Amino acid sequence: MSLDISISLTDSDLKLFIDGIKGAQKTVANEDEAAIIAAARKLLEQSHSSNLPDFVSTRLKHLNTMIAMVEDKGFALPDADRNNVLAALAYFASPDDLLPDNIPILGFLDDAIMIELCVRELEHEIEAYCDFRKWRDNEASRRGVDHAGLMLTRVEWAEARRAQAIERMHRNREESYASGRWAPVLFRVR
Structure with a gap:
Protein backbone atom coordinates (compact mmCIF):
# COMPACT_ATOMS: atom_id res chain seq x y z
CA MET A 1 0.00 0.00 0.00
CA LYS A 134 21.78 11.31 -25.31
CA TRP A 135 23.09 13.06 -28.43
CA ARG A 136 26.72 12.35 -27.45
CA ASP A 137 25.96 8.68 -26.77
CA ASN A 138 24.17 8.40 -30.13
CA GLU A 139 27.09 10.05 -31.89
CA ALA A 140 29.57 7.69 -30.21
CA SER A 141 27.44 4.71 -31.18
CA ARG A 142 27.09 5.97 -34.75
CA ARG A 143 30.86 6.38 -34.98
CA GLY A 144 31.50 3.03 -33.29
CA VAL A 145 33.52 4.46 -30.38
CA ASP A 146 33.14 4.72 -26.63
CA HIS A 147 31.70 8.14 -25.71
CA ALA A 148 34.46 8.55 -23.11
CA GLY A 149 36.98 8.62 -25.93
CA LEU A 150 34.90 10.99 -28.01
CA MET A 151 35.28 14.63 -27.00
CA LEU A 152 32.13 16.30 -28.24
CA THR A 153 31.16 19.72 -26.94
CA ARG A 154 27.99 21.61 -26.18
CA VAL A 155 28.75 23.83 -29.19
CA GLU A 156 28.78 20.78 -31.50
CA TRP A 157 25.54 19.57 -29.90
CA ALA A 158 23.92 22.98 -30.46
CA GLU A 159 25.11 22.99 -34.09
CA ALA A 160 23.70 19.49 -34.61
CA ARG A 161 20.36 20.64 -33.16
CA ARG A 162 20.38 23.70 -35.45
CA ALA A 163 21.09 21.50 -38.47
CA GLN A 164 18.27 19.13 -37.45
CA ALA A 165 15.83 22.04 -37.14
CA ILE A 166 16.74 23.34 -40.62
CA GLU A 167 16.45 19.85 -42.12
CA ARG A 168 13.03 19.40 -40.44
CA MET A 169 11.92 22.80 -41.84
CA HIS A 170 12.98 21.79 -45.38
CA ARG A 171 11.39 18.33 -45.07
CA ASN A 172 8.09 19.86 -43.87
CA ARG A 173 8.12 22.32 -46.78
CA GLU A 174 8.76 19.52 -49.29
CA GLU A 175 5.96 17.43 -47.77
CA SER A 176 3.60 20.40 -48.18
CA TYR A 177 4.62 20.71 -51.86
CA ALA A 178 4.26 16.97 -52.48
CA SER A 179 0.84 16.75 -50.85
CA GLY A 180 -0.49 19.58 -52.98
CA ARG A 181 -1.55 21.56 -49.91
CA TRP A 182 0.64 24.44 -50.91
CA ALA A 183 3.02 25.37 -53.70
CA PRO A 184 5.62 28.11 -53.77
CA VAL A 185 4.45 31.28 -55.45
CA LEU A 186 7.10 33.87 -54.72
CA PHE A 187 10.33 31.91 -54.76
CA ARG A 188 11.67 28.40 -54.89
CA VAL A 189 13.46 27.20 -51.79
CA ARG A 190 16.07 24.49 -52.15
Missing part, protein backbone atom coordinates in the same frame (compact mmCIF):
# COMPACT_ATOMS: atom_id res chain seq x y z
CA SER A 2 1.33 3.43 -0.87
CA LEU A 3 0.17 6.76 0.44
CA ASP A 4 0.44 10.16 -1.24
CA ILE A 5 1.24 13.06 1.03
CA SER A 6 1.24 16.60 -0.25
CA ILE A 7 3.36 19.26 1.43
CA SER A 8 2.59 22.93 1.02
CA LEU A 9 5.45 25.27 1.77
CA THR A 10 4.57 28.77 2.89
CA ASP A 11 6.74 31.77 2.14
CA SER A 12 8.34 31.44 5.57
CA ASP A 13 9.00 27.74 4.92
CA LEU A 14 10.58 28.56 1.58
CA LYS A 15 12.69 31.24 3.26
CA LEU A 16 14.42 28.50 5.28
CA PHE A 17 15.44 26.77 2.04
CA ILE A 18 16.37 30.05 0.36
CA ASP A 19 18.60 30.91 3.32
CA GLY A 20 20.10 27.44 3.08
CA ILE A 21 20.97 27.94 -0.59
CA LYS A 22 22.38 31.41 0.11
CA GLY A 23 24.66 29.84 2.71
CA ALA A 24 25.63 27.16 0.20
CA GLN A 25 26.42 29.85 -2.40
CA LYS A 26 28.88 31.36 0.06
CA THR A 27 30.42 27.91 0.44
CA VAL A 28 30.84 27.69 -3.34
CA ALA A 29 32.65 31.02 -3.35
CA ASN A 30 35.02 29.89 -0.57
CA GLU A 31 35.49 26.17 -1.14
CA ASP A 32 37.16 24.08 -3.80
CA GLU A 33 34.78 22.65 -6.40
CA ALA A 34 36.34 19.20 -6.10
CA ALA A 35 35.71 19.21 -2.33
CA ILE A 36 32.05 20.10 -2.86
CA ILE A 37 31.63 17.30 -5.39
CA ALA A 38 33.46 14.82 -3.15
CA ALA A 39 31.22 15.74 -0.21
CA ALA A 40 28.10 15.27 -2.36
CA ARG A 41 29.39 11.88 -3.51
CA LYS A 42 30.02 10.94 0.12
CA LEU A 43 26.41 11.84 0.93
CA LEU A 44 25.25 9.57 -1.89
CA GLU A 45 27.42 6.72 -0.60
CA GLN A 46 26.04 7.18 2.92
CA SER A 47 22.52 7.18 1.57
CA HIS A 48 23.11 3.83 -0.16
CA SER A 49 24.07 2.25 3.15
CA SER A 50 21.04 3.77 4.87
CA ASN A 51 17.59 2.31 4.63
CA LEU A 52 15.99 5.44 3.22
CA PRO A 53 12.34 5.82 2.27
CA ASP A 54 11.67 5.80 -1.48
CA PHE A 55 10.56 9.44 -1.46
CA VAL A 56 14.09 10.35 -0.40
CA SER A 57 16.12 7.82 -2.40
CA THR A 58 14.36 8.60 -5.69
CA ARG A 59 15.21 12.27 -5.27
CA LEU A 60 18.81 11.63 -4.26
CA LYS A 61 19.37 10.09 -7.71
CA HIS A 62 19.18 13.62 -9.13
CA LEU A 63 22.45 14.38 -7.37
CA ASN A 64 24.25 12.06 -9.78
CA THR A 65 22.97 14.12 -12.70
CA MET A 66 23.99 17.37 -11.01
CA ILE A 67 27.47 16.02 -10.29
CA ALA A 68 27.80 14.82 -13.89
CA MET A 69 26.69 18.24 -15.18
CA VAL A 70 29.47 20.10 -13.40
CA GLU A 71 32.12 17.48 -14.17
CA ASP A 72 31.31 17.07 -17.86
CA LYS A 73 33.98 19.02 -19.75
CA GLY A 74 32.15 18.59 -23.05
CA PHE A 75 28.96 20.14 -21.73
CA ALA A 76 30.96 23.04 -20.24
CA LEU A 77 28.20 24.41 -18.06
CA PRO A 78 28.41 28.24 -18.01
CA ASP A 79 29.83 29.66 -14.76
CA ALA A 80 26.57 31.12 -13.40
CA ASP A 81 24.70 27.84 -14.00
CA ARG A 82 27.66 25.85 -12.68
CA ASN A 83 27.66 27.86 -9.46
CA ASN A 84 23.93 27.23 -8.99
CA VAL A 85 24.42 23.48 -9.34
CA LEU A 86 27.45 23.57 -7.04
CA ALA A 87 25.43 25.51 -4.44
CA ALA A 88 22.79 22.78 -4.54
CA LEU A 89 25.47 20.11 -4.09
CA ALA A 90 27.08 22.10 -1.26
CA TYR A 91 23.74 22.31 0.53
CA PHE A 92 23.17 18.57 0.32
CA ALA A 93 26.66 17.77 1.53
CA SER A 94 26.52 20.22 4.43
CA PRO A 95 26.19 18.72 7.89
CA ASP A 96 24.47 21.98 8.89
CA ASP A 97 21.34 21.63 6.78
CA LEU A 98 17.90 22.04 8.35
CA LEU A 99 17.65 18.48 9.66
CA PRO A 100 20.87 16.61 10.48
CA ASP A 101 21.22 13.64 8.13
CA ASN A 102 21.96 11.25 11.00
CA ILE A 103 18.36 11.44 12.28
CA PRO A 104 16.79 8.19 11.03
CA ILE A 105 14.40 8.66 8.08
CA LEU A 106 13.69 12.34 8.77
CA GLY A 107 17.32 13.45 8.45
CA PHE A 108 17.10 13.39 4.66
CA LEU A 109 13.61 14.90 4.48
CA ASP A 110 14.92 18.46 4.07
CA ASP A 111 17.38 17.18 1.45
CA ALA A 112 14.52 15.56 -0.47
CA ILE A 113 12.52 18.80 -0.37
CA MET A 114 15.57 20.84 -1.41
CA ILE A 115 16.33 18.43 -4.25
CA GLU A 116 12.74 18.80 -5.44
CA LEU A 117 13.09 22.61 -5.32
CA CYS A 118 16.48 22.55 -7.06
CA VAL A 119 15.32 20.16 -9.78
CA ARG A 120 12.40 22.50 -10.48
CA GLU A 121 14.72 25.53 -10.57
CA LEU A 122 17.32 23.74 -12.71
CA GLU A 123 14.78 21.92 -14.89
CA HIS A 124 15.95 23.47 -18.15
CA GLU A 125 19.64 22.91 -17.44
CA ILE A 126 19.03 19.29 -16.46
CA GLU A 127 16.85 18.73 -19.52
CA ALA A 128 19.50 20.23 -21.81
CA TYR A 129 22.21 18.14 -20.18
CA CYS A 130 20.22 14.92 -20.56
CA ASP A 131 19.59 15.80 -24.22
CA PHE A 132 23.32 16.52 -24.68
CA ARG A 133 24.29 13.17 -23.14
Whole structure:
Protein backbone atom coordinates (compact mmCIF):
# COMPACT_ATOMS: atom_id res chain seq x y z
CA MET A 1 0.00 0.00 0.00
CA SER A 2 1.33 3.43 -0.87
CA LEU A 3 0.17 6.76 0.44
CA ASP A 4 0.44 10.16 -1.24
CA ILE A 5 1.24 13.06 1.03
CA SER A 6 1.24 16.60 -0.25
CA ILE A 7 3.36 19.26 1.43
CA SER A 8 2.59 22.93 1.02
CA LEU A 9 5.45 25.27 1.77
CA THR A 10 4.57 28.77 2.89
CA ASP A 11 6.74 31.77 2.14
CA SER A 12 8.34 31.44 5.57
CA ASP A 13 9.00 27.74 4.92
CA LEU A 14 10.58 28.56 1.58
CA LYS A 15 12.69 31.24 3.26
CA LEU A 16 14.42 28.50 5.28
CA PHE A 17 15.44 26.77 2.04
CA ILE A 18 16.37 30.05 0.36
CA ASP A 19 18.60 30.91 3.32
CA GLY A 20 20.10 27.44 3.08
CA ILE A 21 20.97 27.94 -0.59
CA LYS A 22 22.38 31.41 0.11
CA GLY A 23 24.66 29.84 2.71
CA ALA A 24 25.63 27.16 0.20
CA GLN A 25 26.42 29.85 -2.40
CA LYS A 26 28.88 31.36 0.06
CA THR A 27 30.42 27.91 0.44
CA VAL A 28 30.84 27.69 -3.34
CA ALA A 29 32.65 31.02 -3.35
CA ASN A 30 35.02 29.89 -0.57
CA GLU A 31 35.49 26.17 -1.14
CA ASP A 32 37.16 24.08 -3.80
CA GLU A 33 34.78 22.65 -6.40
CA ALA A 34 36.34 19.20 -6.10
CA ALA A 35 35.71 19.21 -2.33
CA ILE A 36 32.05 20.10 -2.86
CA ILE A 37 31.63 17.30 -5.39
CA ALA A 38 33.46 14.82 -3.15
CA ALA A 39 31.22 15.74 -0.21
CA ALA A 40 28.10 15.27 -2.36
CA ARG A 41 29.39 11.88 -3.51
CA LYS A 42 30.02 10.94 0.12
CA LEU A 43 26.41 11.84 0.93
CA LEU A 44 25.25 9.57 -1.89
CA GLU A 45 27.42 6.72 -0.60
CA GLN A 46 26.04 7.18 2.92
CA SER A 47 22.52 7.18 1.57
CA HIS A 48 23.11 3.83 -0.16
CA SER A 49 24.07 2.25 3.15
CA SER A 50 21.04 3.77 4.87
CA ASN A 51 17.59 2.31 4.63
CA LEU A 52 15.99 5.44 3.22
CA PRO A 53 12.34 5.82 2.27
CA ASP A 54 11.67 5.80 -1.48
CA PHE A 55 10.56 9.44 -1.46
CA VAL A 56 14.09 10.35 -0.40
CA SER A 57 16.12 7.82 -2.40
CA THR A 58 14.36 8.60 -5.69
CA ARG A 59 15.21 12.27 -5.27
CA LEU A 60 18.81 11.63 -4.26
CA LYS A 61 19.37 10.09 -7.71
CA HIS A 62 19.18 13.62 -9.13
CA LEU A 63 22.45 14.38 -7.37
CA ASN A 64 24.25 12.06 -9.78
CA THR A 65 22.97 14.12 -12.70
CA MET A 66 23.99 17.37 -11.01
CA ILE A 67 27.47 16.02 -10.29
CA ALA A 68 27.80 14.82 -13.89
CA MET A 69 26.69 18.24 -15.18
CA VAL A 70 29.47 20.10 -13.40
CA GLU A 71 32.12 17.48 -14.17
CA ASP A 72 31.31 17.07 -17.86
CA LYS A 73 33.98 19.02 -19.75
CA GLY A 74 32.15 18.59 -23.05
CA PHE A 75 28.96 20.14 -21.73
CA ALA A 76 30.96 23.04 -20.24
CA LEU A 77 28.20 24.41 -18.06
CA PRO A 78 28.41 28.24 -18.01
CA ASP A 79 29.83 29.66 -14.76
CA ALA A 80 26.57 31.12 -13.40
CA ASP A 81 24.70 27.84 -14.00
CA ARG A 82 27.66 25.85 -12.68
CA ASN A 83 27.66 27.86 -9.46
CA ASN A 84 23.93 27.23 -8.99
CA VAL A 85 24.42 23.48 -9.34
CA LEU A 86 27.45 23.57 -7.04
CA ALA A 87 25.43 25.51 -4.44
CA ALA A 88 22.79 22.78 -4.54
CA LEU A 89 25.47 20.11 -4.09
CA ALA A 90 27.08 22.10 -1.26
CA TYR A 91 23.74 22.31 0.53
CA PHE A 92 23.17 18.57 0.32
CA ALA A 93 26.66 17.77 1.53
CA SER A 94 26.52 20.22 4.43
CA PRO A 95 26.19 18.72 7.89
CA ASP A 96 24.47 21.98 8.89
CA ASP A 97 21.34 21.63 6.78
CA LEU A 98 17.90 22.04 8.35
CA LEU A 99 17.65 18.48 9.66
CA PRO A 100 20.87 16.61 10.48
CA ASP A 101 21.22 13.64 8.13
CA ASN A 102 21.96 11.25 11.00
CA ILE A 103 18.36 11.44 12.28
CA PRO A 104 16.79 8.19 11.03
CA ILE A 105 14.40 8.66 8.08
CA LEU A 106 13.69 12.34 8.77
CA GLY A 107 17.32 13.45 8.45
CA PHE A 108 17.10 13.39 4.66
CA LEU A 109 13.61 14.90 4.48
CA ASP A 110 14.92 18.46 4.07
CA ASP A 111 17.38 17.18 1.45
CA ALA A 112 14.52 15.56 -0.47
CA ILE A 113 12.52 18.80 -0.37
CA MET A 114 15.57 20.84 -1.41
CA ILE A 115 16.33 18.43 -4.25
CA GLU A 116 12.74 18.80 -5.44
CA LEU A 117 13.09 22.61 -5.32
CA CYS A 118 16.48 22.55 -7.06
CA VAL A 119 15.32 20.16 -9.78
CA ARG A 120 12.40 22.50 -10.48
CA GLU A 121 14.72 25.53 -10.57
CA LEU A 122 17.32 23.74 -12.71
CA GLU A 123 14.78 21.92 -14.89
CA HIS A 124 15.95 23.47 -18.15
CA GLU A 125 19.64 22.91 -17.44
CA ILE A 126 19.03 19.29 -16.46
CA GLU A 127 16.85 18.73 -19.52
CA ALA A 128 19.50 20.23 -21.81
CA TYR A 129 22.21 18.14 -20.18
CA CYS A 130 20.22 14.92 -20.56
CA ASP A 131 19.59 15.80 -24.22
CA PHE A 132 23.32 16.52 -24.68
CA ARG A 133 24.29 13.17 -23.14
CA LYS A 134 21.78 11.31 -25.31
CA TRP A 135 23.09 13.06 -28.43
CA ARG A 136 26.72 12.35 -27.45
CA ASP A 137 25.96 8.68 -26.77
CA ASN A 138 24.17 8.40 -30.13
CA GLU A 139 27.09 10.05 -31.89
CA ALA A 140 29.57 7.69 -30.21
CA SER A 141 27.44 4.71 -31.18
CA ARG A 142 27.09 5.97 -34.75
CA ARG A 143 30.86 6.38 -34.98
CA GLY A 144 31.50 3.03 -33.29
CA VAL A 145 33.52 4.46 -30.38
CA ASP A 146 33.14 4.72 -26.63
CA HIS A 147 31.70 8.14 -25.71
CA ALA A 148 34.46 8.55 -23.11
CA GLY A 149 36.98 8.62 -25.93
CA LEU A 150 34.90 10.99 -28.01
CA MET A 151 35.28 14.63 -27.00
CA LEU A 152 32.13 16.30 -28.24
CA THR A 153 31.16 19.72 -26.94
CA ARG A 154 27.99 21.61 -26.18
CA VAL A 155 28.75 23.83 -29.19
CA GLU A 156 28.78 20.78 -31.50
CA TRP A 157 25.54 19.57 -29.90
CA ALA A 158 23.92 22.98 -30.46
CA GLU A 159 25.11 22.99 -34.09
CA ALA A 160 23.70 19.49 -34.61
CA ARG A 161 20.36 20.64 -33.16
CA ARG A 162 20.38 23.70 -35.45
CA ALA A 163 21.09 21.50 -38.47
CA GLN A 164 18.27 19.13 -37.45
CA ALA A 165 15.83 22.04 -37.14
CA ILE A 166 16.74 23.34 -40.62
CA GLU A 167 16.45 19.85 -42.12
CA ARG A 168 13.03 19.40 -40.44
CA MET A 169 11.92 22.80 -41.84
CA HIS A 170 12.98 21.79 -45.38
CA ARG A 171 11.39 18.33 -45.07
CA ASN A 172 8.09 19.86 -43.87
CA ARG A 173 8.12 22.32 -46.78
CA GLU A 174 8.76 19.52 -49.29
CA GLU A 175 5.96 17.43 -47.77
CA SER A 176 3.60 20.40 -48.18
CA TYR A 177 4.62 20.71 -51.86
CA ALA A 178 4.26 16.97 -52.48
CA SER A 179 0.84 16.75 -50.85
CA GLY A 180 -0.49 19.58 -52.98
CA ARG A 181 -1.55 21.56 -49.91
CA TRP A 182 0.64 24.44 -50.91
CA ALA A 183 3.02 25.37 -53.70
CA PRO A 184 5.62 28.11 -53.77
CA VAL A 185 4.45 31.28 -55.45
CA LEU A 186 7.10 33.87 -54.72
CA PHE A 187 10.33 31.91 -54.76
CA ARG A 188 11.67 28.40 -54.89
CA VAL A 189 13.46 27.20 -51.79
CA ARG A 190 16.07 24.49 -52.15
